[in-house]
Amino acid sequence: MRSFYGTDLTNPLMLGTAQYPSPAILKEAFAASGAAVATVSLRREGAGGTGQAFWQMIQALGVQILPNTAGCHTVKEAVTTARMAREVFGTNWIKLELIGHTDSLQPDVFQLVETARILADDGFQVFPYTTEDLIVGERLLKAGCEVLMPWGAPIGSGRGLSNKYALRAMRAEFPDVPLVVDAGIGLPSHAAQAMELGYDAVLLNTAVARAGDPVAMARAMMAAIEAGQLAHQADPIEARDMAEPSTPVIGKAFLS
């Protein structure tokens, strides 16, 4: 497995921490999935100090923390959020989200590249949430990113891989860059497809957290990711339009 900014992960699942029915189920889902990375966020702290309890729980998970800049719409907002996240979470890793479109939550790739450059120059290890556009990917790498995270489908939509062709092209274009499908995964089969394409990891949240049984779904996701990874390593056959008999024709009894 490829390393992410020099860090070797124990497995290719990056799991979000939002929307679980309870903190206990979140913990169980992480244990069941074995996810190596937890994505987290920053929000205004109220007088009750709810963030401190969450911080202790996340630390107890014993996984790599990946803070995000979710909900940021401008360069300034994302840079300030990233700097606050670095201090609070004590990591240079940042999942850079720069939202450009309200309904689809599509990244604003122009601001994304600009922000990635500022953060990389400031010592951050940037995980950019991007589209599957090859040129944007190239610009992000030039800006200092060493990982790319194209979307599978809009965040929380559960639609799976909307553009497998483009994701395959991205894998082919950047053979040595760690690639993560981030967002849009709804089913284990979607996660398996991402791994079958040769992606290095899958980042998901809603599909597990909002499932009727998040713990069982977490386990299913990990099983699918392992299956997809094994399948990719096993060099799958190419699909073809016409049938090709799998049973040998030669030696068939002549009965008609």
Place this chain on the structure above:
Amino acid sequence: MKILLNGTPRETTAKTLDVLLAECGYSGRVATAINEDFVPAAARCKTDLHDGDRIEVVAPMQGG
């Protein structure tokens, strides 16, 4: 002076950011920004507050 703390107007006599945080009962892991600029924890005691400042105090939260 009057400031905005996490979007809520507040009257304070605190002259620096660290004093304001203590006055509001913040402790533990929080990060701060004034007028959209990050203020590192180590700089809070040297950061003067001004009338109308917009102060953000954030903490770890669930995220995807």
